Amino acid sequence: MVTIKDLKFSYSKKQQPLFQDLQCELPSGSIVGLLGKNGAGKTTLLKLMIGLLQPTEGSVRIIGEQPWDRHPSLLQEVYFLPEEFHHPGISIGNYVKANSGFYPRFDEELLQRLITDFELPDNKRLNQLSYGQKKKFLISFALSTKCRLLVLDEPTNGLDIPSKSIFRKVMAGSLDEDQLVIISTHQVRDVENLIDRVLMLEKGKFIMQKSLFEISSNLQFATATSPEGENVLYHEMVPGGYKVIRPQTGGSSSVDIELLFNAISNGTEKMREYVK
Structure with missing residues (x-):
């Protein structure tokens, strides 16, 4: 199209x-x-x-x-x-x-x-x-x-x-x-x-072009009581704990697009590697 x-x-x-x-x-x-x-x-x-x-x-x-x-x-x-x-x-x-x-x-x-x-x-x-x-x-x-x-x-x-x-x-x-x-x-x-x-x-460049299926297959969006952990790629504090993004270990999860946007804009190169 x-x-x-x-x-x-x-x-x-x-x-x-x-x-x-x-x-x-x-x-x-x-x-x-x-x-x-x-x-x-x-x-x-x-x-x-x-x-x-x-x-x-x-x-x-x-x-x-x-x-x-x-x-x-x-x-x-x-x-x-x-x-x-x-x-x-x-x-x-x-x-x-x-x-x-x-x-x-x-x-x-x-x-x-x-x-x-x-x-x-x-x-x-x-x-x-x-x-x-x-x-x-x-x-x-x-x-x-x-x-x-x-x-x-x-x-x-x-x-x-x-x-x-x-x-x-x-x-x-x-x-x-x-x-x-x-x-x-x-x-x-x-x-x-x-x-x-x-x-x-x-x-001036696309830093991500992905379907939500591809994103959910590679990344897991979850809540946690602590931002610590080897697998945490990005975290944000929210009432009651943290929103975190981790590598997907199996299956798929709902994609939090706002969290994903913040993670790619403000996160590490390691985070960006998962969505290239």
């Missing part, structure tokens, strides 16, 4: 490249979490994927096409939900009439169900909604496009706790096997039960 090969990108010739020889292959049928510290280049990478920026060198291909070429045949299969957005002063119905026709697989029935689930008012203009309501509408519209590639930048920002729960529910139940979702977020807890593959950016 998404193929990134030998990608190099810089905003100007005078600057150091933000990305250098970036490589990635993402298949359909996945929900991918794109993680990284502030300034790691997550939003820039998303814009390269959808064609809002052009690679300096190398290539990005979506379903075999270069997104920078802006072919209508590809644009109708890609939907980008940015972190910051602006809504026109029109009703939900008029917005849908004006924009749904760009997406051949648009599912009106799904949209109405999501609007009901999110309890969105149908008697207000979009610019009169709260930030959280606007975000819920955009999430509903994005899922209803049924695009092959959905790119969501911080989708849970501005959502209250019940809405985050609905978001996880509708994401899990509204996707087809030929779709790929890429979620860039700092709110790891909001999406960790959804994603099945993790990409982690640091200093």
Whole structure:
């Protein structure tokens, strides 16, 4: 679905490249979490994927096409939900009439169900909604496009706790096997039960590209009364004890993505060896 090969990108010739020889292959049928510290280049990478920026060198291909070429045949299969957005002063119905026709697989029935689930008012203009309501509408519209590639930048920002729960529910139940979702977020807890593959950016490179199955096969996430022990690769103090990461000794365990992110960002080289 998404193929990134030998990608190099810089905003100007005078600057150091933000990305250098970036490589990635993402298949359909996945929900991918794109993680990284502030300034790691997550939003820039998303814009390269959808064609809002052009690679300096190398290539990005979506379903075999270069997104920078802006072919209508590809644009109708890609939907980008940015972190910051602006809504026109029109009703939900008029917005849908004006924009749904760009997406051949648009599912009106799904949209109405999501609007009901999110309890969105149908008697207000979009610019009169709260930030959280606007975000819920955009999430509903994005899922209803049924695009092959959905790119969501911080989708849970501005959502209250019940809405985050609905978001996880509708994401899990509204996707087809030929779709790929890429979620860039700092709110790891909001999406960790959804994603099945993790990409982690640091200093312009992927320091991890793993499925959750691969991670759980190599690492064990547990709680302990002490951080000591030969096999402890990383630990964090929590009420009542410690969260620890150890080498997997058999079977598999649930992956604590937030703990994993902290471990790779702040842990030792030994820790990083397990996720290369």
